[in-house]
Amino acid sequence: MSLAAGQFEAFSEALNRHQDDLCRDLAALGGAGDAFEPDPWRSDLGVGETRQLIGGAALERAAVNRSDVAGDALPGAATEHRPELHGAAFRATGLSVVVHPRNPHAPAAHLNVRLITAGARWWFGGGFDLTPCYGYVEDCVDWHRTARQCCGVLGDADTFYGSFKRACDEYFHLPHRREARGIGGIFFDDLALDGDFPRCQDFALGVAAGFARAYLPILGRRIGSDYGEAERAFQLHRRGRYVEFNLVHDRGTRFGLQSGGRIESILASLPPEVRWGGGDRSEEERLLRDFLAPRDWLAQEVRSGGAAP
């Protein structure tokens, strides 16, 4: 079923408001000195606005990017499961967010929400996931609780959450390390619910809102934590895994690089400072064992203030 007139534009407008709100709330964490730099762009493909905060007091690097693009032929990466749309004209609008806080106790986070329409079809995709280098059960439980809440609008929350969480764990995985990138969240694609656009749109915008609702309080309680050189070194080491995932495995990044996309936007996901070689082995074993092995976070008992499960 095709989109009705104005539906695409209304969703695109709603993403603009989420971009504004997120930039405002994320910048506020660092006090008056922190601000996102807007970098609007226009190309053969469409328009967009990259907004980056680099070297902030709270956020070492953050990107909150919008893009609205159209093309004559849907790229291969998007038609893998839709061979009938190969080569169809398409439009896509999306919001993409990556945050790398300065404090090693504050987790990095990622959000993506997108709507694609091609031929007579449309579908939503996206999700959010969290990447701590020091794990806190309370943060993980809150994150996944919000993720589950977001899914309620689609129908049975447990069913959708279970399926989208599994997809997230499967996607954000480094096969060459046999490690998860982080503690997951939700990840969805091809979402059209038998053509129920309003419900899908509510969900997609709810995911953007849920990201802010879950992440901002986590940042609030972690960005002021004490840390020293050992924690900073461990953070830089773990960020290497983030880079490996994005450059080696992430379909969006690889597709963007190979198709001549806009480098500044595509690589805005990379952490600002990274170290390879070294890294505290016992701290890493603890992180991998207690946090990164996929688990049912909603079944965890939260020990208040505890840093270990």
Added chain:
Amino acid sequence: MSLAAGQFEAFSEALNRHQDDLCRDLAALGGAGDAFEPDPWRSDLGVGETRQLIGGAALERAAVNRSDVAGDALPGAATEHRPELHGAAFRATGLSVVVHPRNPHAPAAHLNVRLITAGARWWFGGGFDLTPCYGYVEDCVDWHRTARQCCGVLGDADTFYGSFKRACDEYFHLPHRREARGIGGIFFDDLALDGDFPRCQDFALGVAAGFARAYLPILGRRIGSDYGEAERAFQLHRRGRYVEFNLVHDRGTRFGLQSGGRIESILASLPPEVRWGGGDRSEEERLLRDFLAPRDWLAQEVRSGGAAP
């Protein structure tokens, strides 16, 4: 033509000696405190020894790795141009070197030499290339002069050097940045010279020796250069390009990661500390314009001590 008895082993032994010599000479640059840590390994595929120097006074990270592997079926990456050998049993022996100096004025460098035998065939591959973040004409000319010298053993030096230099420029290129990784050198594969093993072996070992002969003096005159935070920041920024090349484009790295190779050896090529976001634009334009655009370095006039062409 198959290898004669002992030819493979003799070459493998010679690579061991180059590994020893390179580790000794590279470690010596940093004084008594710097030493390579040997990490011998044995797996289903074969044996090897990774040797790494991390956090040295002169070299921030260096890896001088040997491996001798065998398998029932030659991997796809190695049979692209040899379909008749698809699935053939093979043996491979190689030396792989990557050096990331601490001083931003000292260029990073890479060497690889390998011998592969499969079915009734054998061939050599490898090369060396140099990656400065501050260019010095003198270094580039010396590097390429040695590269050309190495080629003389094969026949007409200019012909082989010209072909191998072009292959190097083509390979060490970041399409998504439209940038060269460095100032090149030589790169060769499928080298068998109509079955003249002794001559090919002389060349391959000469490449390993030439790497040391060209690189050690360059390091010697650069590792003591004065530098400050701006130069360090520019170095960390440029190292981001090195990571992008290795993780997104390098066939060896990608093949290793995808085939479940030994992570510690494969990713020993990555620089120790890296930064994304920022980077001095005018310094970068100068580097790209004056050094990274492929050129005939042997036709350059060397202005003694000059840092710009």
